[in-house]
Amino acid sequence: MNISTLLFALGAALSVAFADFFLKLSANRISTNLITLIYAITATAIPTIWILIDKFNGASLTFTREGGLLGVLVGISFGLAVVFFSLTFASGANISIAVPAIRLVAIVVASALGIFILREDFTWRYALGVALTFAGIYFVVTR
Incomplete structure (x- = not known):
């Protein structure tokens, strides 16, 4: 495993850890369905900025039907994960x-x-x- 892969993995781990922490802090301070919506809207901003930067730098975007479907499944999976994490924390875990x-x-x-x-x-x-x-x-x- 090269250093870039390790740094990307560390970034992912820290991002997930902070997401879990902030989700726990939000429990019982906001409706679980509303925090999930806010998460989804906010999470959309980061890849949008990334795409805009790449397009500005001349990068091409690849899209296939299968890739798009898999992207939808990723979104559904992460969305459900946030729902279930929110409910877990709201129940007092x-x-x-x-x-x-x-x-x-x-x-x-x-x-x-x-x-x-x-x-x-x-x-x-x-x-x-x-x-x-x-x-x-x-x-x-x-x-």
Whole structure:
């Protein structure tokens, strides 16, 4: 893995961490459906600016029907994630328990999709990692 990939991953991790934190702070201060709408509107601004910068710099945009459909599925998935995170926090869940449990399950599901659907490598180290992840979920939830 190169340094750019690591920096992008760190940026993604920090962005998700702050999103979770701010979502927890918003719980019971705003309706869950309204925070989801505000999230969606705000989240649209960043890629819009990115596209405008790229177009200004002469970059071309690629669009296929399949890519567009997958983009819609990404949007639906993230939108539902925000809905369920909002409801989780509004119901009183601690961020220190809910976020690790949810994220770890998401990691296992996403990586399993990579292995079973995309035919990515499955190794004993991966299997050990999954086992340790489930152990981690248990310890976080039952602390």
